[in-house]
Every structure is written in structure tokens, then in C-alpha cells.
Amino acid sequence: MTDALVRLASLEKAFPGAARPALDAVSLEIRPGIITGLVGPDGAGKTTLLRILAGLMLPTSGTVRVLGHDPGPDVAALRPLIGYMPQKFGLYEDLTVQENLELYAELKGLRGPARSQAFARLLEFTSLTRFTERLAGKLSGGMKQKLGLACTLLGTPKLLLLDEPGVGVDPVSRRELWQMVHKLVGEGNSVVWSTAYLDEAEACDDVILLSEGRVLFSGPPRDLHARVQDRVFLLRDDSASPRVTLRKARRDPASLDGVVQGRSVRLIARAGATLHPEEHGIASDARLETTSPRFEDGFIDLLGGVSGAESALAEAMTSPPRGDGVAIETRGLTKAFGDFVAADSIDIRVERGEVFGLLGPNGAGKSTTFKMLCGLLAPTSGQAQVAGVDLRRGRSEARQRLGYMAQKFSLYGHLTIAQNLDFFGGAYALTGQAKKEAIARLVRVFDFEPYLHAKSGELPLGLKQRLALAAAVLHGPEILFLDEPTSGVDPLTRREFWTHINGIVERGVTVLVTTHFMDEAEYCDRIALINQGKMVAVGTPDDLKARARTAEVPEPTMEEAFIALVQGAA
Amino acid sequence: MNDPRRLFALIEKETLQIVRDPSTLLISLLFPVVLMLVFGAGISLDSSVVRLGVLNQDGSPASVRLVDTFRNTPGFRLYDGRSVEELGDRLRAGRIQGFVVIRSDLGRRAATGPTSGPMIQVITDGAEPNGANFVAAYAQGATAVWAAQEQARRGASPAALRGSFSLETRAWFNPSTKSRNSLLPGSVTIIMTVVGALLTALVVAREWERGTMEALLAAGISRVELVVSKLVPYFVLGLLAFTICIAMTHLLFEVPLRGSLLTLYFVGAAFLCSALGTGLLISTLLRTQYNAAQVALNVAFLPGLMLSGFVFEIRSMPLPIQAVSAIIPARYFVTAMQTVAQAGDVWSVLSRSLFGLTLAAVGFLGLTLLNTKRRLE
Numbered sequence: 001m002t003d004a005l006v007r008l009a010s011l012e013k014a015f016p017g018a019a020r021p022a023l024d025a026v027s028l029e030i031r032p033g034i035i036t037g038l039v040g041p042d043g044a045g046k047t048t049l050l051r052i053l054a055g056l057m058l059p060t061s062g063t064v065r066v067l068g069h070d071p072g073p074d075v076a077a078l079r080p081l082i083g084y085m086p087q088k089f090g091l092y093e094d095l096t097v098q099e100n101l102e103l104y105a106e107l108k109g110l111r112g113p114a115r116s117q118a119f120a121r122l123l124e125f126t127s128l129t130r131f132t133e134r135l136a137g138k139l140s141g142g143m144k145q146k147l148g149l150a151c152t153l154l155g156t157p158k159l160l161l162l163d164e165p166g167v168g169v170d171p172v173s174r175r176e177l178w179q180m181v182h183k184l185v186g187e188g189n190s191v192v193w194s195t196a197y198l199d200e201a202e203a204c205d206d207v208i209l210l211s212e213g214r215v216l217f218s219g220p221p222r223d224l225h226a227r228v229q230d231r232v233f234l235l236r237d238d239s240a241s242p243r244v245t246l247r248k249a250r251r252d253p254a255s256l257d258g259v260v261q262g263r264s265v266r267l268i269a270r271a272g273a274t275l276h277p278e279e280h281g282i283a284s285d286a287r288l289e290t291t292s293p294r295f296e297d298g299f300i301d302l303l304g305g306v307s308g309a310e311s312a313l314a315e316a317m318t319s320p321p322r323g324d325g326v327a328i329e330t331r332g333l334t335k336a337f338g339d340f341v342a343a344d345s346i347d348i349r350v351e352r353g354e355v356f357g358l359l360g361p362n363g364a365g366k367s368t369t370f371k372m373l374c375g376l377l378a379p380t381s382g383q384a385q386v387a388g389v390d391l392r393r394g395r396s397e398a399r400q401r402l403g404y405m406a407q408k409f410s411l412y413g414h415l416t417i418a419q420n421l422d423f424f425g426g427a428y429a430l431t432g433q434a435k436k437e438a439i440a441r442l443v444r445v446f447d448f449e450p451y452l453h454a455k456s457g458e459l460p461l462g463l464k465q466r467l468a469l470a471a472a473v474l475h476g477p478e479i480l481f482l483d484e485p486t487s488g489v490d491p492l493t494r495r496e497f498w499t500h501i502n503g504i505v506e507r508g509v510t511v512l513v514t515t516h517f518m519d520e521a522e523y524c525d526r527i528a529l530i531n532q533g534k535m536v537a538v539g540t541p542d543d544l545k546a547r548a549r550t551a552e553v554p555e556p557t558m559e560e561a562f563i564a565l566v567q568g569a570a
Numbered sequence: 571m572n573d574p575r576r577l578f579a580l581i582e583k584e585t586l587q588i589v590r591d592p593s594t595l596l597i598s599l600l601f602p603v604v605l606m607l608v609f610g611a612g613i614s615l616d617s618s619v620v621r622l623g624v625l626n627q628d629g630s631p632a633s634v635r636l637v638d639t640f641r642n643t644p645g646f647r648l649y650d651g652r653s654v655e656e657l658g659d660r661l662r663a664g665r666i667q668g669f670v671v672i673r674s675d676l677g678r679r680a681a682t683g684p685t686s687g688p689m690i691q692v693i694t695d696g697a698e699p700n701g702a703n704f705v706a707a708y709a710q711g712a713t714a715v716w717a718a719q720e721q722a723r724r725g726a727s728p729a730a731l732r733g734s735f736s737l738e739t740r741a742w743f744n745p746s747t748k749s750r751n752s753l754l755p756g757s758v759t760i761i762m763t764v765v766g767a768l769l770t771a772l773v774v775a776r777e778w779e780r781g782t783m784e785a786l787l788a789a790g791i792s793r794v795e796l797v798v799s800k801l802v803p804y805f806v807l808g809l810l811a812f813t814i815c816i817a818m819t820h821l822l823f824e825v826p827l828r829g830s831l832l833t834l835y836f837v838g839a840a841f842l843c844s845a846l847g848t849g850l851l852i853s854t855l856l857r858t859q860y861n862a863a864q865v866a867l868n869v870a871f872l873p874g875l876m877l878s879g880f881v882f883e884i885r886s887m888p889l890p891i892q893a894v895s896a897i898i899p900a901r902y903f904v905t906a907m908q909t910v911a912q913a914g915d916v917w918s919v920l921s922r923s924l925f926g927l928t929l930a931a932v933g934f935l936g937l938t939l940l941n942t943k944r945r946l947e
């Protein structure tokens with residue numbers, strides 16, 4: 001093995017007041033000339049590790065060597081060798097593209113002819129040449145990210161540390177960014193790319209998988225795939241919904257994990273065990289085929305798998321009035337903010353008991369559409385009916401019949417679980433015995449008893465997620481709105497969450513979910529692709545992928561399908 | 571490695587941000603104008619012409635002389651009323667600010683020398699206490715002048731004449747002067763605290779919130795560069811606001827300046843530095859705009875407003891509060907400004923205030939430098 005670029009030995013970083021160290025006993029090496037993925041859910045310690053490598057934080061204990069230097073005392077010598085791009089790109093929004101570049105060039109001491117050459121090269125590289133006079137704040141997400149990268153690349157650093165460059169950016173820009181990074185590596189640079197998206201891990205040469213401050217895995221992604229090789233299956237039973245198939249298939253003790261993937265169910269078998277779905281109520285003509293493993297499959301295997309797919313929530317829920325029909329229907333739904341049309345003639349029709357996804361990058365218009373349907377934002381034009389109520393007339397009436405779980409953790413952090421539930425019960429107009437019963441039921445379902453009097457802001461992420469869901473379903477809504485419910489969440493928490501959602505959907509609840517997370521789209525019955533305020537395509541995940549199928553890409557991923565459909569529509 | 575060009579680039583960036591952010595410019599350049607107009611309006615209320623109604627129920631020569639005394643007092647415009655009811659209606663309508671009723675027995679009682687019991691009734695609008703006090707005081711003053719003249723006519727001795735004067739009432743004639751005294755220091759204290767402390771605390775916190783501070787630190791910016799690059803543009807902005815205040819007091823409200831302009835700027839600059847120091851210190855300790863604004867408001871703005879002596883007299887505060895006011899830079903500033911504006915460059919007084927201001931500026935900026943970190947924790 002060649003000389004390592006970065007060497008960490010027994011690295012620990014503890015923040016005062018935190019329950020566990022942000023980084024715990026981290027020992028690893030990063031090889032030069034490749035892309036190393038720093039992968040893990042939110043709160044795993046990715047940003048802390050990058051900041052320590054960049055000399056912006058000091059470790060509590062352990063040794064760090066970056067390009068032969070200790071970032072503590074030698075930070076001045078190290079700085080010119082490192083390009084660090086923080087999560088928000090570090091751009092000044094009220095400065096133009098050119099002014100941002102000039103500022104960072106000046107700070108890095110890049111002057112004279114070398115500077116103009118670097119500008120010309122980087123502007124061309126990032127395709128920003130035409131936009132030099134534009135304010136950085138007026139750039140699209142993808143362009144901001146490229147400008148951030150250009151500023152980071154000034155002064156030709158040897159090691160690039162990029163903190164979640166792919167978050168929330170549209171798939172086309174994300175792909176371009178990957179191409180740029182590959183090119184840089186081809187020119188002899190080394191890149192550390194941090195991400196919460198497990199699918200990005202596949203594109204890296206090496207991966208460091210962090211979970212709760214510890215390194216779970218370090219090495220090429222194929223090593224992780226090899227762990228679960230020949231143990232990953234797709235099960236398709238056309239006689240039932242994939243959610244039912246998943247629940248039944250997970251009763252098989254040989255199964256380690258399962259998720260809905262379009263019309264099929266993706267299953268991992270325990271090592272040395274064989275799956276027998278037909279023994280657990282799956283139709284005998286159902287097809288069970290092996291499929292190539294993904295990074296996430298290996299991650300789950302490392303974590304020891306997931307318990308079954310039965311939802312206690314679904315069992316405890318009183319079914320809303322069943323019956324077929326339309327839960328949500330919009331015609332020409334439009335919202336304009338001044339000249340800017342955030343949502344442009346959105347037509348969707350969601351059947352009762354369906355999981356419907358709005359998929360698109362940040363700023364595409366998902367949240368605007370969503371807020372209109374929740375009655376939080378008045379449409380500029382167009383019609384919308386939610387739970388049979390015309391939004392222009394009975395917004396508050398419609399609101400009583402739907403539950404809303406906002407992006408991020410939106411409960412009161414200083415209130416305890418009990419107080420939060422009590423508050424939301426009141427907010428949804430539950431009173432007296434009905435409220436008490438509803439709260440008691442959810443406390444039982446989600447095992448809140450031991451934490452009832454803990455402040456919800458201090459709970460672990462998984463519990464917060466449960467509490468947020470509990471607050472949204474307290475009043476037994478017919479329709480559940482989920483805004484980016486599991487982005488950045490670890491795969492175990494995400495599975496638990498979707499188990500509950502799948503369970504209540506089987507009980508007849510309709511779910512509308514927004515996400516920029518391509519994997520999450522697979523859980524939906526149907527998806528509407530949204531880009532730049534417009535609806536590009538609607539269909540089942542399998543259908544959309546089929547539409548993007550070509551000779552070169554016979555098995556497109558959701559992301560590839562998105563790119564193909566967006567480009568086809570343009 | 572302190573490269574002047576890096577510093578210059580940072581100052582340039584800061585300046586561009588100021589120029590492109592309308593809210594910063596509005597706060598630092600338009601706010602002084604508005605504030606000066608509001609303060610100035612208070613003054614013009616003091617010194618404007620008072621419309622006073624008079625109802626002479628007597629008609630004796632003495633009563634006519636009293637009306638003339640009112641008429642000849644600068645600042646009154648008289649309106650001769652026909653009845654109490656009519657004047658009452660005018661007062662309610664706000665067309666007069668008060669009225670004087672001369673009782674029918676005034677001439678008779680005045681002729682017999684010093685009398686007891688009221689001869690004149692003054693009615694004012696209690697809904698506007700300031701205006702009411704003012705009218706009452708004016709009426710008292712005018713009556714005193716008239717009474718003295720009446721006694722002089724009867725050949726009373728100068729001693730008796732003096733006795734009929736109430737010197738206290740003369741003091742009531744000065745409210746306008748008092749407001750004028752605090753016009754410049756008052757408005758400048760508010761503006762400098764807003765620009766110096768609040769605005770700077772916010773812009774540094776904004777860099778933390780938007781993640782640009784992390785990028786600057788990663789680029790190896792030094793402490794001095796960080797502090798100076800924030801100090802210089804906001805210092806210039808603060809001086810611009812200061813100039814607006816001075817120009818408006820001088821040109822629009824015609825308040826004279828006794829000391830030199832140079833001394834005035836010297837005092838202003840010293841106070842500005844202490845305000846900037848406060849703002850920067852707050853922002854090195856707090857990294858969110860919300861917290862920075864809260865603390866700047868409570869640590870710099872409110873004490874500057876209430877304990878500096880331009881709203882409330884320091885000498886009339888309880889002793890512990892007086893002691894607290896000794897560590898408020900605005901207090902020294904108000905004293906120094908009042909000295910330069912009213913008395914001139916009296917260095918024996920100014921040196922003490924300037925010492926206090928310089929100490930505050932050096933102290934806050936020094937603490938800022940000490941607390942500025944080159945890492946994220």
C-alpha cells in the first residue's frame with residue numbers, strides 16, 4: 001500500500017454536555033489519489049471528522065496526521081494543501097460569482113497571472129463563465145455548489161474535504177458534480193466526500209462508514225457488497241400489495257431485512273439460511289430472484305438486521321371511514337410569489353389508501369404544493385379537494401381530517417413527550433376521555449412509557465421521529481402528510497418509520513410524502529416527479545423506471561429515471 | 571502572516587455587503603434622519619407659538635393691560651373669546667392649547683393692592699400634560715410680569731416689586747432648551763449603539779449562521795484580520811451617521827455648536843469605537859443572530875438609553891444605579907457631547923469623559939481579540 005494521505009489513531013472527540021463522544025476510537029487511513037466516501041446518517045460524526053482534518057477543531061485525544069502534518073500545531077503549513085468546503089458552501093450570497101472567487105483567491109494569496117488563469121480554468125470547469133456577474137444568492141442550488149467547489153479549488157490543494165456536497169441538489173447537478181470530482185481525481189487530487197446518502201457510497205473508491213461516532217466499515221464498497229452477495233432477493237407477488245407482501249415475508253425467521261422497492265419487496269436472507277416465503281402466506285406463484293447487493297444492504301447486515309415488519313401502530317389504530325374514492329385531487333393548482341411561479345399547474349389525483357410521493361430536488365416546488373394541500377398556503381389559481389373538502393371553502397374543516405409531520409423535528413424541544421402529546425391532542429381539538437385514550441394508545445404503541453417525562457429535544461433521533469409521527473396521527477387522520485420524513489435518518493430508524501406508515505396505509509389511511517431522496521420514492525405506490533415548479537411525470541416507481549430504460553441502461557435507478565425524464569421533458 | 575492585501579480584500583467584501591444590503595443602509599443612514607426629525611418635532615412643540623384664548627369679563631384698564639402683557643409675550647398668539655363655552659369648544663377641538671379667564675372683579679381688586687383669592691383662571695388641556703404645564707407656566711409668568719408692573723404704577727418699592735415676582739416660574743420657560751441640549755447626544759447615542767453594537771453583532775453572527783465563517787477560518791484568516799475587517803467599514807458607516815446627526819442639528823434645528831467640530835468628531839469616534847467593541851465582543855461569544863440581537867439590546871442599547879443621563883437625570887437616580895451608570899460608555903459620551911455643544915472645548919471636563927470612552931473602547935476591543943478563536947470551538 002502506498003503512503004497514506006491521512007492517518008488517524010484512536011481519535012476521540014467529545015463535546016461538553018453530550019451524552020456520547022462525537023467520534024470514538026476512530027483509527028483509519030485514507031489513500032491518496034482516490035475518492036473516499038465518508039458515509040453515515042446525520043449525527044454520525046462526519047462533519048466533526050472533516051473539521052478535525054481541516055484543522056478547524058482539535059481532537060480530545062488520539063493522533064491525526066494529514067499529509068504528514070498534525071492539524072493542531074501545523075495548521076498554517078497544512079492550510080494551503082487542503083481545500084475544505086463546508087456544508088453551506090461558504091459563499092457570500094450578496095457578492096457576485098466573480099467577487100466570491102476574488103475574495104477567496106486573495107485570502108489564499110493567489111494573485112497575478114496565476115489567478116486569472118485559475119479563474120478561467122475553474123469557471124470553464126464549473127460552466128459558470130456566463131454567470132460571473134450574477135449574485136451568488138441568485139444561483140440555483142447546483143450552481144452554488146459548483147461555485148463553492150471552485151472557491152475550494154483555488155490555490156490547487158492536494159486534498160479536498162467536501163462536506164455533504166450532494167444534499168438537496170437536483171440529480172442532474174449532482175451527477176455533474178460527481179463527474180467533476182472524478183476528473184479532479186484523474187488529475188492527481190484526493191477527495192473526501194461526506195454524505196448521508198448511502199447510494200453515493202457506491203460511487204466512491206473507498207468508504208468509511210460512520211455510525212454514532214464509530215467506524216463500522218472501512219474499505220472499498222465492493223467488500224461490503226461481498227458480505228451480502230447472493231443473499232439479496234427481490235420478491236414479487238402480484239396478488240397482493242407490496243406492503244402486505246413485505247409484512248408477510250418478514251415473518252420468515254430467515255429474513256434479515258426487507259423494504260418495499262416499487263412493486264417488489266427487497267429481502268436479505270440471514271447468512272446460511274434460505275428464504276421460504278410460501279410458508280408465510282405469500283402466493284406460490286410469487287417470484288423470488290436474487291439481485292445485486294447495494295451498499296445499504298451491507299450496512300444493514302453490519303448492524304445485524306432489523307426486527308419484523310409488523311406495526312403496533314397499525315394494530316392499535318381505529319380505521320378511518322373506509323371506502324374507495326379520491327382522497328386528494330388538484331386541477332391546475334398554481335402558486336406564484338411575484339414573478340416566480342413556485343408551483344405551476346399541478347394536477348394530481350391520489351386514491352384513498354395510496355402512498356403518493358412528490359419527488360424533486362430542493363426548490364422544485366414540492367413543499368409549496370404540499371403547503372397548499374395542507375391548507376397552510378392559499379393557491380394563486382387552480383382547484384384542490386382534500387378529503388372531499390374544497391380547499392377554497394373549508395380549509396379548517398379539511399385540516400381536522402389530516403395529519404401533518406413537518407420536515408426536521410418540529411415538536412417543542414423543551415416539552416416532555418407527555419406534554420407534547422397533550423399539546424398536539426389539544427391542537428387537534430381532542431378533549432377529555434378521547435384525548436386521554438388516544439395518548440395512552442400511542443404511548444403503548446411506541447413504548448414511550450420510560451421516556452414520558454424526558455425533554456423531547458434531548459431524545460435520540462429515532463425516538464424523536466416516533467414522537468413526531470405520534471403527534472401527527474393522534475387524532476386519527478384520514479390523510480397523512482409527510483414532508484421529507486426520513487432524509488438523513490439512519491436506515492434502521494427509516495425502516496421502523498416506514499413499517500408504521502405501511503401499516504396504517506393498509507388500514508385505509510392515505511399518505512402524501514415529499515422527498516428529494518430517491519430511495520424513499522421506492523416506498524410509494526405512485527410518484528409525481530417535480531422539477532422547477534412543473535410536474536414532469538406521474539406513475540408507479542417501476543413504470544417511471546421502465547420509461548427511462550435504454551439499451552445502455554437496462555436497469556435504471558430512480559435517480560437515472562429522474563434525470564432521463566427531466567431531460568426528455570426539457 | 572498579516573498580508574495587508576488580505577485585509578483589504580476582507581474590508582472590500584464587508585463594504586460590498588453593506589452597500590448591497592438595503593436594510594443595513596436604511597438602519598445606519600435613514601434611521602438617523604428619522605430619529606432626528608422625531609426628536610426635532612419634540613423641540614418644535616416646545617418652542618412653537620402657543621395659541622391661547624382670552625376671555626376678559628372685566629374690561630377695566632388693569633385687565634386690558636393684562637391682556638396686552640399676554641399679547642406682548644413672545645410665543646403667544648391670542649384669540650379673544652366671547653364666552654367660556656366657546657373657548658371650551660375651541661380647546662376640545664385643539665384649536666387653542668389653553669385659555670385665560672379674567673374675572674370681572676380684577677380691576678377693583680388690583681386697585682386695592684395685594685389681594686387674596688384667584689383673579690385669573692387658566693384652563694389647559696390635561697390630556698397633553700407637557701403642553702398643559704407649558705401654558706400654565708407661561709400664563710403664570712405673564713401674570714407675574716403684569717402684577718409687577720401694576721405695583722410699579724402704584725409706586726411700590728423695588729422690594730415689594732421683587733416680592734411679587736415668582737422667580738421659580740422663570741425656570742418653567744426653559745423646557746425647550748433642555749430638549750435641545752439632549753438632541754444631539756441623545757440621537758447619536760441611539761444611532762451609534764444601533765450601528766456600532768447591534769449591527770456589528772448581527773453581521774458577525776450572520777457569518778456563523780450562513781457557514782461563511784467556517785470557510786474564512788479554513789482559509790486561515792487571522793484574529794486581527796477578522797476584527798479589523800469588521801471594524802473599519804462599520805466605523806466609517808458610524809461616522810457617516812454621526813455627520814448626518816450633526817448636520818441636521820446644526821442646519822435644520824439651528825442648535826449652535828460652541829466647541830470645535832474636530833473635538834466633536836474626536837468624542838464621537840471614541841464612543842463609536844466602544845460601541846463597535848461591544849458589538850464585536852457579543853458576536854464572538856454568541857453565534858446566532860437572535861441571541862446577538864437580544865444581548866446587544868440588553869447590554870448596549872437599553873443601558874445607553876436609560877442610564878446615560880439624557881433621558882433620566884443621573885443625579886436623581888438611586889445611588890446603586892448611579893454606580894452602575896459609571897460603567898456605561900454612553901454616559902461619558904453624553905457628558906462630553908453636552909460639554910462640546912453647550913460649553914465649548916473645555917478640556918478639564920472632556921479629558922475625564924474621553925478617558926472613560928477610550929478605556930471602554932480599548933477594553934472591549936482587547937477582550938474581543940482575546941476571545942476571537944481561529945478554530946470552531
